[in-house]
Amino acid sequence: MRSSIGMPRALWLLNRLRCMRPAEVAYRLRQAGINLLEKRGWLDTVNGGAIQASPRQPGVLKLLPLADGERDALLLAADRICAGHVTLFAGRSFNVGALPEWNRDPASGILGPAVYAGGIDVLDHALVGDIKYVWELNRHLHLVRLAQASLASVDPVYLRTLAAQLRGWLDQCPPLRGPNWTSGLEIGIRLLNWSLLWQLIQGDASALFAGASGQRLRTDWLHSIQAHCRHIERHLSRHSSANNHLIGELAGLFVGAATWPCWSASKRWRALAAAGLEDEAVRQYSRDGVNREQAFSYHVFSAEFLFAAGLAGHAWGQPFSSRYWQILGRAVRFLRSVRDIEGHVPMIGDADDGAAFRLGVDDDDRAAQLLALGAAVFDTVLDNSPPGSAGARWLLHALPGARPATGCAASESAPGWAFSEGGYLLFGSRFGAPDEIKGMLDCGPLGYLGIAAHGHADALAITLSVAGEECLVDPGTYSYWQEQKWRDYFRGTSAHNTVRIDGLDQSVSGGRFMWLKKAAASIERMPLAPGQFDFCGSHDGYLRLPDPARHRRRVRFDEASSTLVVIDEVAARGEHRLEQFWHFAPGLALSLAGDGLHVRGRRFALHIEVSGVNLVLELVSGCENPPLGWYSRSYESKQACDVFRITSLSGAVPVECRFTISFAGHGRQLQHAPGPT
The missing domain is CATH 1.50.10.100 (Chondroitin AC/alginate lyase)
Incomplete structure (x- = not known):
């Protein structure tokens, strides 16, 4: 691609050069020479x-x-x-x-x-x-x-x-x-x-x-x-x-x-x-x-x-x-x-x-x-x-x-759960059964090679499916060439089930298919099994801030109680604005409660209890400026979805979300979480 729509050509070229090593510059010059010879009919x-x-x-x-x-x-x-x-x-x-x-x-x-x-x-x-x-x-x-x-x-x-x-x-x-x-x-x-x-x-x-x-x-x-x-x-x-x-x-x-x-x-x-x-x-x-x-x-x-x-x-x-x-x-x-x-x-x-x-x-x-x-x-x-x-x-x-x-x-050939080199870990219970709980944690790199063209700023993000019904989702891509704000949103941090600090993406974009600074995730504690899942990891994407900040996420899943606990903290000298995002699949019924959120699907119910200090809890759906609360199942199509956003102005105290999952008439009979009638 020669440029990126919405960005001056000169700036795009400069960013592209910043992602190249000398050998690539020489290769690009060689290709330019071949193009010239082809154009003149000499090849x-x-x-x-x-x-x-x-x-x-x-x-x-x-x-x-x-x-x-x-x-x-x-x-x-x-x-x-x-x-x-x-x-x-x-x-x-x-x-x-x-x-x-x-x-x-x-x-x-x-x-x-x-x-x-x-x-x-x-x-x-x-x-x-x-x-x-x-x-x-x-x-x-x-x-x-x-x-x-x-x-x-x-x-x-x-x-x-x-x-x-x-x-x-x-x-x-x-x-x-x-x-x-x-x-x-x-x-x-x-x-x-x-x-x-x-x-x-x-x-x-x-x-x-x-x-x-x-x-x-x-x-x-x-x-x-x-x-x-x-x-x-x-x-x-x-x-x-x-x-x-x-x-x-x-x-x-x-x-x-x-x-x-x-x-x-x-x-x-x-x-x-x-x-x-x-x-x-x-x-x-x-x-x-x-x-x-x-x-x-x-x-x-x-x-x-x-x-x-x-x-x-x-x-x-x-x-x-x-x-x-x-x-x-x-x-x-x-x-x-x-x-x-x-x-x-x-x-x-x-x-x-x-x-x-x-x-x-x-x-x-x-x-x-x-x-x-x-x-x-x-x-x-x-x-x-x-x-x-x-x-x-x-x-x-x-x-x-x-x-x-x-x-x-x-x-x-047998299915697995730990793909630590590739950057993904699965948690949950009864994989392959009708009452399966399957969650996934993204703890890998941003993308491939110097520009990481198709990666998203989604370090330490989580997805979740219950009994084959999507619950916590990655909203997808929508489009490569629509208005710049949509490309930035769908590949940005606020479109993923992770944490954004000070309103900035974890990684720094240099164009529609280019990242200049890439957040690198690391595993600090490796879980032993998907049903007794105890993970701790962090990424360095916000160390670039004037007051460097490291996002650390702990994820625990207990099979016996069908409970998922996610704890986010920011390690920094001063306070930062922390936003935690949870994107839910279209079609689920959501309602805010005093301490969190109730979610009901066709096959399950979910209650989220949130704890921390100075918290603001809100449901956002289909917001245009800036974009938030959108989902794209296929290319060039999008629809509104519910996003549970939790905001804290204190980085010293962790934000904890406790997800309790229950079923009604589908396989297991667990304690039923409260929800809307």
């Missing part, structure tokens, strides 16, 4: 006639056995695409026409320029609209849906629409021209989906390539694929940008080079990508399976790429190492561990609802899809795993082959 993008080998196809694919109603749903979705309607992100439908204008933003209607991509400011709304919507359409997830439908029906309309849309894309988006060539990650995702599409239409044997026009389509498509691979190789996201973008780029390059080994460079591309993916899997996932971006949506996103590349490698006889699969097994285990019995995963860190592939018509739960993939690949019956998802079955169908030798031990 080849496509070597038109040098196709040296045929594309690959793992055999004739028959229709995947479909569940009741699944074929009808698939064809209905494909019919909507043929009529010009596509679904972007998490369920937002847009009419882009049967023959889309691929450089047009579906949300604003702005048509981006078909000029050299390296010179396009993708954050200029007047020029390109909202680039996220342009990119999402051009991932071509919906073209794969047409390929699936062509397997499920003899109606030629699906292949005909696919051919027309692909032909239009190749004509409108020549190499290095327009907004669809501005992101290496998007190019990688497009290659991945083109590969899935290729397999599903039967590759070279497809009716898509019949006749002279079909052969021209095939030739032009291969030339674009070659340009995609070359672009990724030249513009890999390195240094402080080497997060999920690099994994996505390498996965696209590997799958592209493996599917279409048609050029002299293909072997080099494949080797570069395979080695890079092996390295990045180690770098970007902790040894206990947590993605280091500290954003659970990107934990899933990166794992989707790694699974797709790994399965493609196995299908083509170029398998990845057992270490690679062990890392993926641990990533699946972590996701399974934090997921509650109703499938909720805390919305830690950034999320934009983007997917590497979308093969199931109704598979909106990508965490469930990843768990299903893990169950299939690692050949295990997993606690708390959903039934096999359609998306997982389609991916395995498009990339067939024997399961890889993963080397995963049985102990690495």
Whole structure:
């Protein structure tokens, strides 16, 4: 990204430079030189006639056995695409026409320029609209849906629409021209989906390539694929940008080079990508399976790429190492561990609802899809795993082959509770049972690498689910490009179940995807078990204040009494304004009491008793200026939620919250907490 909306370009550039080491500055200068050579046409993008080998196809694919109603749903979705309607992100439908204008933003209607991509400011709304919507359409997830439908029906309309849309894309988006060539990650995702599409239409044997026009389509498509691979190789996201973008780029390059080994460079591309993916899997996932971006949506996103590349490698006889699969097994285990019995995963860190592939018509739960993939690949019956998802079955169908030798031990499949290297600890009782209590404490780093792009200022925050019903929640992300105040709020400290001091975030932002000063959390006392949980930790985010302050949080959970105690204190010389925030899921009934708060859900009741000195207790919901009391389940949508804010002007005396949980007619019969009638 070249700049950040709402911040002067010069200031953003200065902040970005502050996050770079000398080696990265040299790399950026080198990339600028490559851009200049490409713009002037001094670097080849496509070597038109040098196709040296045929594309690959793992055999004739028959229709995947479909569940009741699944074929009808698939064809209905494909019919909507043929009529010009596509679904972007998490369920937002847009009419882009049967023959889309691929450089047009579906949300604003702005048509981006078909000029050299390296010179396009993708954050200029007047020029390109909202680039996220342009990119999402051009991932071509919906073209794969047409390929699936062509397997499920003899109606030629699906292949005909696919051919027309692909032909239009190749004509409108020549190499290095327009907004669809501005992101290496998007190019990688497009290659991945083109590969899935290729397999599903039967590759070279497809009716898509019949006749002279079909052969021209095939030739032009291969030339674009070659340009995609070359672009990724030249513009890999390195240094402080080497997060999920690099994994996505390498996965696209590997799958592209493996599917279409048609050029002299293909072997080099494949080797570069395979080695890079092996390295990045180690770098970007902790040894206990947590993605280091500290954003659970990107934990899933990166794992989707790694699974797709790994399965493609196995299908083509170029398998990845057992270490690679062990890392993926641990990533699946972590996701399974934090997921509650109703499938909720805390919305830690950034999320934009983007997917590497979308093969199931109704598979909106990508965490469930990843768990299903893990169950299939690692050949295990997993606690708390959903039934096999359609998306997982389609991916395995498009990339067939024997399961890889993963080397995963049985102990690495069982759910866990302590992920201290990754930065998360679980507390609660009866995990996996109907009366499960599952809480999570965030005691990890802010994010990954120098800019920690997708991390939130949420050190020592807590989430809580009771009997599969969300209670204490992380409010999510909302949007990357809406008004600055919303980006600042949703990634800031006041949007998380932790403590803010003197009205300041724990970490200092330098832009929408950049943190200049990062709060570092440390564990001072490690709990022994989730049911007898006794934790103490602190972070240094407020040591930057004129009167340095350290926030220390003690968390205790007792399984026998279903009681959670949270004690916050500020260690400093003078007084500070301490604000403690508790965000509750929409739909819960809340009422203030003299000493705290009553909460009632469908399956549980909760009473919070607060103690301290000079306390102000208030419920806030849907406040606009400044924002407080908002919740975002999906990208670009938000709704009001209740926030219990506790304010103290005395840092010397701790603020203690005692949460007493009870059930009514759901499993255990505990002492019923008082609540509203």
